[in-house]
Amino acid sequence: MLGGNCGDPQESMGLEGRDTAGQPQTALPPTPNGSGPSPESGDRWLEIPEPSPCVAGVIPVIYYSVLLGLGLPVNLLTAAALARLAARTRKPSYCYLLALTASDIVTQVVIVFVGFLLQGAVLARQVPQAVVRTANILEFAANHASVWIAVLLTADRYSALCRPLRHRAASSPGRTRRAIAAVLGAALLTGIPFYWWLDVWRDADPPSTLDKVLKWAHCLIVYFIPCGVFLVTNSAIVRRLRKRGRRGPHPRVGKSTAILLGVTTLFALLWAPRIFVMLFHMYVAPVHRDWRVHLALDVANMAAMLNTVVNFCLYCFVSKTFRATARQVIHDAHLPCVPGSRPEGMVAEPAQKPLGVPKGAEL
Template identity: 20%
Template sequence: MENVTDYIFGDFNDTMDASSGEAGFSSLPDSAIARFGVSYQSIHGYFSVTVCVFGIVSNVLNIIVLTRKHMKSPTNFILTALAIADMLTMSTYPIMAIYLYIINSPDCETHGHSRGWMYFILFHNLFIVTCHNMAMWLTVTLAVFRYIFVCQHAIAARMCSLARAKLTVAVVVVATIVSCVPNYFVYSVRDIGPELDRNASCYWIVASQLAEANPTYEQFVRWLFGVVIKILPCVLMAFLSTLLIIAMQQAKKRRARLLNKVSRIVDHDHQSSEHNRTTMMLVGVVVFFIVTEIPQGILAWISAVDENFWHDVYIHLGDLMDILVLVNSAVNFVLYCIMSQQFRNTFKSLFVCKSLPCMMDRDTTKSNGTEYSAVVTETTNV
């Protein structure tokens, strides 16, 4: 039994087939994938609400920390925009999950859904598809900016300025909304109670008149979301991450050669190490995005080629694809805390040290026999 929002992304029309017991699942009614889908559905509501609550709170914390005055930088501006997009992606999901999975059930056989709730779920789906695609392309932007900074250092100051970051984020937001427009016209809300021989009404989300009159239109949307909006950004992120890792390894070897010749290079090596930690943190964000997104992109691409695969496999895995997206949207706070000392220090000064006595991380430095403490500072933001 599949949810009506499986086009983070599935297909509402096939979802109706699944829940009504019609032809959508007839070819593999007892498949292991179908049984897994039914089994996981029983816990999906509780699991997804938990992840969303944590993700919304953690992204609010990300925004607060990243927007502090001393944290302002092009990279952190993009990370802030990413946190906003991730937070919006999860904002309406708990309401949908509580209604459709905990209070009711995502089908029309056991529960009659009202027109109002179905319009909300339709809005929810289109809204989070748009917000999540923004997050995907903002992550690509993050990888591009870091690649320019690390591998094209001569032009980094000009190409990766704060003004350029703001302009790029604005372009990503507008372009994402435009690219999602085709999806807005694929679905509509209709009472399918009579089709199920129900005495009562049951509103559901089905293919729109435009999609029914033009079968290739819905196929085009699947290709658009499966290949252009899912696989393409993952390929770009994987390529840029590989280049970044190679560049970091080469820089490490160069520093090792220099350290054997000049002892004073130690201070510069510390600075380079901080840059590398920043780069590795951002690579971690990108890699986690790829790991959670590429399976869905591949499945959607195969589904665009093979209609049977869509019915027999993809829509049974819609809830699992959803939870991967939600976990991806919630995990960045953990990555920042693990991999960025400046983020940890700022977070502690804002939320921990105000209520509990604590000391910022300090280094003890000796100069002419005198010891003094100096607050550790980062050479790069986050």
């Protein structure tokens, strides 16, 4: 799966170093220099019979519970506000941000709730392999969708600022919806190969060719290629804004551009630790053998999942329009609880309608 909770007590039951009767086996023969497996031990990374300890304890469980409990309602509020703005303004940028928020919601449900909390903490990984591997597809598909919708937003802002005439001619709600649908379909297709993704917490063997291909594909699809696009397009946008600044008193950064720069920067910063640890795990030390890599991957996963909730704060900080719309969504959600108010759609009494007003003109 994409990540996981700290190693649980039941996790060691299926690992080498203990037999089915519960009796400890003899430790694998050490190598002459103590750094790798001996010829007698076969292609194994294990040098000790026990898995690496989880020094983080219950901290990840508490962290993910708080992240889900606060982040999911915040993302639902964000989606409702962006849906209103997209319907009102018909701007592509709001549609892309709405799709990005929807992907974050799916990520929180599939990865944080099902993967980290339900499978890792509650069920202690005692889940059928077919279920785990199917969940892998959804986890990676959600990640790919979230990242590549941000790429779509980047391309849209680049076109709006650097190719304004072409952007006005080509921009339409239908084209925006088709682009989002294409990215979601591609994300699901690219998630299918990760059915064979190995659980790094049980990865006691050296990586096979398939393991290396999947890990590099993950790093390229979810980080290196998108960050390359972000770097090139954002640099072009900043250069264009500086050129405009030389012609006027100061360069003006629009709200959509500021949100784009914030979203891409936060993503690059929060996902960098996970990518670094994944490559370190693949070429230097396995999670199963080294508790420091175990701890590093725990922290890196927590940082990466934080990316699913920080966008709301960014939108509120940058856009006054978004803050006002979010307040209106909250206000409308509480309206049925206000004494004397009527739920939407309830017909008003005839005595309350002003004289001379047509029946359908109240709106």
